Amino acid sequence: MIRLSRPFVLPLLALALVACRDEAPRAPAAATPTPQGEVPLAEPPREPVELADVVETDPRYIVGITYPPEVNRYPGLAAELKAYSDAAREDLMEAVAGLEADATAGTLYDLALEYKVIADTPEIFAVAADGSSFTGGAHGAPLIARFVWLPQQDRLLTADALVRDPEAWRAIARYVREQLHAALSQRVDADDLDPAERERVVRSAGRMIDEGATPEADSFSEFEPVTGTDGRLVALRFVFPPYQVGPYSDGVQTVEVPAAVLLPHVDETYRPLFSEASAPQ
Template identity: 55%
Template structure:
């Protein structure tokens, strides 16, 4: 009886008391508080209100953190679609709204993985909204490489902006010459497009958030390919545009933690 009494006292002393002094059971974490790995699978949904088509690379689940980032992006785009669909209430759009996304793994090395997402979301109007995103993943750090982390120096973004603007300006002039426009039309086109380019390439990380690395045979970065969706640096008809910025220009401004990734 003494042993049992001591055991009971010991149990009571290790159980947190309630306000009334009664012992509580051990505290456990609520179900669902631990993040479970995300397993990405292709999605196809079709009904008379909306259509969803999403495809992923077969190997993407090898990188759980990257898979989670892609899933979060997909869910955000899907939420935008469903908000527009639900605005109809019991009615339905004249043509099904649509979300189309294709993820492609464009770089896969031990140090760098990159995925390109291209698609559109249609919620009425003449055409869908382009969806352009790029994900650069560092497997050793299990983290996404972002533009602001890669180039923390404002001078770096000024150098990148100057280079990108020059390339895009030159491309506009060349297209205008090829189209053999009338002088007045040519001047108007160049002026309006230059204005879009200059606004869309202001020297800040947010304007250069979508990029993928261009690698040499040894896996080092020789350039960053910055991707600009329609409307950022040109009209919708110009589509998605890209500019490769060489490593030699980038390296003086790259954060030391990432300098080893670049060719010298």
């Protein structure tokens, strides 16, 4: 499903609106050896992609997508972003197709998606995708994705490649859940609820944390690099969209996991990405 961090209106989307009214699937990364040591055949190369901003209006819907121009330096990454955008647009158009002809005058669906560069070093180039897709209801469906590209390897860095041992996710998940529960307690305390209501909120939201941060790579698929002065990783910031570890009203939640916690579990291939100063002593 597609996901969102917070409501916002893209500059291009705003212009288009004035004119007309007042866990997406990603393509597989480069082939890696199978457990038997065999290397599967690589997929056929994709057609070159040159990303450009999109503004599309119709009496029934509006689409606004913006891309940072730097992404075009990496054709493989550009193809990943286009695939994500295309999947989001396909979802929107399926909903548009279901609109009754006589109901279009009062219904305007929209897709707003913005990509931003959040890291740019020789070893890591990362892009954040944030947006929403509105097809009715109280609010748009969240659109959240993070793309961490390794220029020297010409591939995406994914959670399951970063930490290959399924058991290792238990330690990482435990750290993340502790941070999320602590943040939950702080939010609830700030609301100054009566004891019975506080207990109910903590129990309900705490259950969402435990169910949304299970010890597996899929629970931590969206993450951002945190780099030090030398440009290498000192931490990873895991990003959780609304509904994964809390209600929609809590918005996007993040937990920064330091390299000292991660490195004992990181695959040897990717340990050079981390700063030596941040390694556990």
